[in-house]
Amino acid sequence: MGILESWGFEVVAGPILARRLAGGGCSDLSFLAASDEERLEELVWALTSDEVDACWVVRGGHGLTRLVQNLPPLVERPVLGFSDVSALLIALQRRGWGRLFHCANVQTLPILDAASLEATRQLVLQGRLSSLQGRSLYPGRAEGVLWGGNLCVLTCLCGTPEQLVGEGRILALEDVNEASYRLDRLLVQLEASGAFRGLAGVALGTFVDCGDLNALWSHWAQRWQVPVLIDLPFGHGADNHPLALGQRVVLDQSQMSWVERSIFSGMGAGPRSSGLTS
Numbered sequence: 001m002g003i004l005e006s007w008g009f010e011v012v013a014g015p016i017l018a019r020r021l022a023g024g025g026c027s028d029l030s031f032l033a034a035s036d037e038e039r040l041e042e043l044v045w046a047l048t049s050d051e052v053d054a055c056w057v058v059r060g061g062h063g064l065t066r067l068v069q070n071l072p073p074l075v076e077r078p079v080l081g082f083s084d085v086s087a088l089l090i091a092l093q094r095r096g097w098g099r100l101f102h103c104a105n106v107q108t109l110p111i112l113d114a115a116s117l118e119a120t121r122q123l124v125l126q127g128r129l130s131s132l133q134g135r136s137l138y139p140g141r142a143e144g145v146l147w148g149g150n151l152c153v154l155t156c157l158c159g160t161p162e163q164l165v166g167e168g169r170i171l172a173l174e175d176v177n178e179a180s181y182r183l184d185r186l187l188v189q190l191e192a193s194g195a196f197r198g199l200a201g202v203a204l205g206t207f208v209d210c211g212d213l214n215a216l217w218s219h220w221a222q223r224w225q226v227p228v229l230i231d232l233p234f235g236h237g238a239d240n241h242p243l244a245l246g247q248r249v250v251l252d253q254s255q256m257s258w259v260e261r262s263i264f265s266g267m268g269a270g271p272r273s274s275g276l277t278s
Contacts, residue, residue: 057081086149142201174235206235
């Protein structure tokens with residue numbers, strides 16, 4: 001959390017995170033930080049408490065898909081994170097929230113390359129977004145509202161009120177440690193759920209430790225028949241630039257740019273940021 005404090009944030013750890021930092025135990029399921037009830041209570045606190053100005057998730061893994069169906073009315077504020085946090089970001093986007101940022105979790109800030117860390121700093125302190133450079137796989141120009149996140153997590157939302165709706169949108173996807181046939185299986189499920197119907201374009205980030213995916217993306221680009229950019233710098237690698245979900249983006253040639261680069265005034269002087277595990 002030292003990076004956040006160096007940027008002027010007052011970090012307020014949620015009770016579960018504080019317990020874990022002190023060496024406390026987890027739930028009866030070793031892959032969860034605490035029970036669903038405890039984690040939901042902490043999440044609601046982070047998204048409603050007057051003590052908190054922004055919610056920045058510490059780490060991903062698995063767990064938020066167990067909670068998003070039970071979210072009560074909340075107080076809108078910036079929410080930041082990625083990977084498993086995609087479920088929360090999409091659920092809040094479906095509720096009409098703004099200031100939802102797909103970016104490094106607190107735990108992964110130290111592994112970012114210099115460009116990604118600076119882009120993240122500019123976002124949270126100045127509200128500025130950087131354009132991303134990739135590679136065009138299917139030509140054309142597309143504009144639409146951005147949403148998406150981790151492919152595996154988004155597929156888990158199929159059949160729920162939070163499942164993806166593609167109409168008129170730019171879909172951003174990334175993943176880690178998945179073989180090409182498993183990625184194809186996830187894409188087929190999203191397609192069958194209707195998530196690709198009416199897509200304006202597709203923005204593909206990094207797919208770390210997933211092998212050579214050139215044939216897979218060429219196949220799906222022909223299937224989507226909309227502008228597709230690949231190798232954009234967001235995902236589970238060191239090159240993880242922030243994305244602002246719910247904002248309008250343009251895909252044109254090899255670049256993804258923002259219709260509005262300055263989207264808010266930053267998270268303020270001395271902002272309080274809560275930390276949550278998922």
